[in-house]
Amino acid sequence: GIQVEQSPPDLILQEGANSTLRCNFSDSVNNLQWFHQNPWGQLINLFYIPSGTKQNGRLSATTVATERYSLLYISSSQTTDSGVYFCAVLNSGGSNYKLTFGKGTLLTVNP
């Protein structure tokens, strides 16, 4: 099946810093989503971005489908950004109903 690798596995920032999280995937995809799992365990949809670039406030994401990677940018980080960021994909050659998740990036933003 498709492989999804996220980097870095852990990231510690001071409040106000910027960061880039990366997601590499091993095959073509129909769907790519970024999620934030907050410290209370909720999975929050950040972006649906199988290709192109999107922005939402301090967050933006870019997916280059032909090169099989996606990037999540967090600018001016805040303590509330802490948590685990997951990338998940739907493989074009696989089931339309099975999101495959990466192992996540654990982000800690210190005040």
Place this chain on the structure above:
Amino acid sequence: DTAVSQTPKYLVTQMGNDKSIKCEQNLGHDTMYWYKQDSKKFLKIMFSYNNKELIINETVPNRFSPKSPDKAHLNLHINSLELGDSAVYFCASSQEGRRSYNEQFFGPGTRLTVL
């Protein structure tokens, strides 16, 4: 105006018991899912239902039996609970055929602890 809801939020039970987790979505979606998140935070699909029909059963032990009474509900029943079943279970839903290709939305999760 909760989109995907699950009950209960926490479930603590003894080994060997049978328990159920309920999921409801009010998004009008036609596809629902169960995912399991283990102690290392890894998320993996268990089941997928489209229009009340089972589409994916990802080699889950048959002690786990999903049931979809209608498109808005997908419940998970677990028989003879084992220690290894302890995890967080997430329900999700999506709609086929819309511009966002099967974008999935997740419920708040149910933390199951088997003692």
